[in-house]
Amino acid sequence: xxxxxxxxxxxxxxxxxxxxxxxxxxxxxxxxxxxxxxxxxxxxxxxxxxxxxxxxxxxxxxxxxxxxxxxxxxxxxxxxxxxxxxxxxxxxxxxxxxxxxxxxxxxxxxxxxxxxxxxxxxxxxxxxxxxxxxxxxxxxxxxxxxxxxxxxxxxxxxxxxxxxxxxxxxxxxxxxxxxxxxxxxxxxxxxxxxxxxxxxxxxxxxxxxxxxxxxxxxxxxxxxxxxxxxxxxxxxxxxxxxxxxxxxxxxxxxxxxxxxxxxxxxxxxxxxxxxxxxxxxxxxxxxxxxxxxxxxxxxxxxxxxxxxxxxxxx
Amino acid sequence: xxxxxxxxxxxxxxxxxxxxxxxxxxxxxxxxxxxxxxxxxxxxxxxxxxxxxxxxxxxxxxxxxxxxxxxxxxxxxxxxxxxxxxxxxxxxxxxxxxxxxxxxxxxxxxxxxxxxxxxxxxxxxxxxxxxxxxxxxxxxxxxxxxxxxxxxxxxxxxxxxxxxxxxxxxxxxxxxxxxxxxxxxxxxxxxxxxxxxxxxxxxxxxxxxxxxxxxxxxxxxxxxxxxxxxxxxxxxxxxxxxxxxxxxxxxxxxxxxxxxxxxxxxxxxxxxxxxxxxxxxxxxxxxxxxxxxxxxxxxxxxxxxxxx
Numbered sequence: 001x002x003x004x005x006x007x008x009x010x011x012x013x014x015x016x017x018x019x020x021x022x023x024x025x026x027x028x029x030x031x032x033x034x035x036x037x038x039x040x041x042x043x044x045x046x047x048x049x050x051x052x053x054x055x056x057x058x059x060x061x062x063x064x065x066x067x068x069x070x071x072x073x074x075x076x077x078x079x080x081x082x083x084x085x086x087x088x089x090x091x092x093x094x095x096x097x098x099x100x101x102x103x104x105x106x107x108x109x110x111x112x113x114x115x116x117x118x119x120x121x122x123x124x125x126x127x128x129x130x131x132x133x134x135x136x137x138x139x140x141x142x143x144x145x146x147x148x149x150x151x152x153x154x155x156x157x158x159x160x161x162x163x164x165x166x167x168x169x170x171x172x173x174x175x176x177x178x179x180x181x182x183x184x185x186x187x188x189x190x191x192x193x194x195x196x197x198x199x200x201x202x203x204x205x206x207x208x209x210x211x212x213x214x215x216x217x218x219x220x221x222x223x224x225x226x227x228x229x230x231x232x233x234x235x236x237x238x239x240x241x242x243x244x245x246x247x248x249x250x251x252x253x254x255x256x257x258x259x260x261x262x263x264x265x266x267x268x269x270x271x272x273x274x275x276x277x278x279x280x281x282x283x284x285x286x287x288x289x290x291x292x293x294x295x296x297x298x299x300x301x302x303x304x305x306x307x308x309x310x311x312x313x314x
Numbered sequence: 315x316x317x318x319x320x321x322x323x324x325x326x327x328x329x330x331x332x333x334x335x336x337x338x339x340x341x342x343x344x345x346x347x348x349x350x351x352x353x354x355x356x357x358x359x360x361x362x363x364x365x366x367x368x369x370x371x372x373x374x375x376x377x378x379x380x381x382x383x384x385x386x387x388x389x390x391x392x393x394x395x396x397x398x399x400x401x402x403x404x405x406x407x408x409x410x411x412x413x414x415x416x417x418x419x420x421x422x423x424x425x426x427x428x429x430x431x432x433x434x435x436x437x438x439x440x441x442x443x444x445x446x447x448x449x450x451x452x453x454x455x456x457x458x459x460x461x462x463x464x465x466x467x468x469x470x471x472x473x474x475x476x477x478x479x480x481x482x483x484x485x486x487x488x489x490x491x492x493x494x495x496x497x498x499x500x501x502x503x504x505x506x507x508x509x510x511x512x513x514x515x516x517x518x519x520x521x522x523x524x525x526x527x528x529x530x531x532x533x534x535x536x537x538x539x540x541x542x543x544x545x546x547x548x549x550x551x552x553x554x555x556x557x558x559x560x561x562x563x564x565x566x567x568x569x570x571x572x573x574x575x576x577x578x579x580x581x582x583x584x585x586x587x588x589x590x591x592x593x594x595x596x597x598x599x600x601x602x603x604x605x606x607x608x609x610x611x612x613x614x615x616x617x618x619x620x621x622x
Contacts, residue, residue: 287424
């Protein structure tokens with residue numbers, strides 16, 4: 001009984017901590033944490049596919065971008081309010097993930113990575129090609145007037161933090177529940193030994209596709225939240241770099257753990273934040289961290305902790 | 315200009331693109347064939363070659379040809395050594411595991427790219443070509459006065475671009491001779507076919523891997539030295555060659571060297587011709603999407619045979 005209560009207590013404790021941080025952190029870091037929580041949703045979506053199912057995608061930026069443009073273009077072109085625009089963003093990301101998953105999941109291993117990379121590149125180029133609507137690399141701004149929900153202006157620092165917090169909490173708890181359910185266990189079974197999972201009678205192809213769609217929708221939620229809370233939509237979020245980032249976060253925090261993605265995003269965010277104060281070549285840090293992680297700590301922070309005695313970590 | 319001369323001009327541009335591409339893709343294909351790993355940092359070795367070419371040619375000074383020849387020797391060797399170091403200190407330690415190698419080489423990509431940004435700066439810098447005469451090309455026309463040879467205005471190529479095409483062909487022949495006619499090639503092919511058996515027969519597989527990885531990167535750097543008098547050296551220039559080389563290697567069949575050459579010609583020529591006549595972004599969208607579909611439905615490549 002104790003064993004199953006500890007993770008729940010940890011999850012609620014982390015959420016409580018994030019709530020407290022709003023009151024104790026200085027303004028700059030409050031803004032940083034709003035961003036971190038949104039990006040952590042993206043990392044969690046990625047983690048479901050990479051950490052739990054064992055599928056390494058190099059093209060997740062397309063789902064993030066689908067959510068971002070799904071939200072931004074819907075509000076800008078049709079004038080929909082926040083809720084329907086958000087729903088259409090989730091739909092866009094989900095449908096894209098369904099299509100890409102249907103095709104890409106026929107491949108495995110290295111081919112899967114390259115296929116997802118290529119599809120993401122196609123999406124990126126399509127965004128550039130339709131520059132009349134998307135304004136290409138330059139991007140466009142979601143106006144303040146369109147970022148109102150039930151009379152609350154989501155552009156203020158406080159509203160932004162709490163919106164990000166609510167979105168994060170919902171995704172965080174949903175994900176923690178999801179990987180505890182039989183569905184999550186089956187994904188782990190696929191990761192550990194796909195052939196065996198198939199032998200045991202699980203519909204591996206179907207499970208992978210569902211993992212892909214859920215992962216895509218989470219990434220899309222993150223993209224839409226980013227557009228909603230920070231008011232900017234740009235093609236750089238669809239680029240290769242934003243496909244690499246979630247991989248980096250999840251690897252750093254700990255693949256296949258519930259709290260790893262958040263921890264990875266916090267670490268990486270502040271690493272890049274600090275190093276960009278010294279040099280404009282701040283991605284150098286990302287490169288070094290990636291190499292060091294693959295060499296010395298492939299399980300990431302949480303994974304290493306779990307191995308070194310804190311075995312109950314979720 | 316009429317359609318005919320225009321097409322010829324586009325084909326010549328395509329041939330230059332193919333020449334560079336075939337060297338870059340050959341490096342990637344060689345590494346994949348022998349070591350069974352995908353080197354995502356390959357484009358950065360290309361970029362490093364171009365940047366080093368600029369460094370060497372400005373340091374040497376004098377006539378452009380001196381700097382160019384110096385770069386032609388120094389850049390590929392130096393890049394090859396850096397790559398061999400990467401192999402020794404990174405790839406070897408992850409045991410050439412396919413997934414982890416990709417992640418590690420993504421890290422190497424950023425390290426090389428961002429270090430270049432710090433040391434070399436964000437500017438694009440040109441390198442003087444060693445010779446650059448403009449050669450007008452004739453076009454044949456069947457007109458009122460019968461068969462005639464005309465010299466359409468604008469139909470020309472520089473002597474340097476012709477040199478690039480021939481140089482790439484020469485390097486390919488040399489590579490082919492190395493692989494099929496020498497002991498080094500024999501050892502490489504033995505490692506490719508079955509590294510365990512090769513090891514058992516006394517082939518130093520670890521060393522072979524370092525050499526192959528260095529050779530692959532050196533080929534990319536060589537391509538970059540050749541391209542840098544046409545296209546300037548910039549720290550972000552590695553992205554496009556990487557993607558194109560990927561496309562070529564996939565279409566040609568992963569690890570198949572003859573397939574790689576044919577695919578490089580195909581992609582380079584069509585890239586040259588399509589981007590003269592159509593929107594380059596649209597051409598890229600279609601090409602990228604089609605390549606992804608090829609991988610989905612024919613993972614062994616268009617020209618490759620399924621592994622048994």
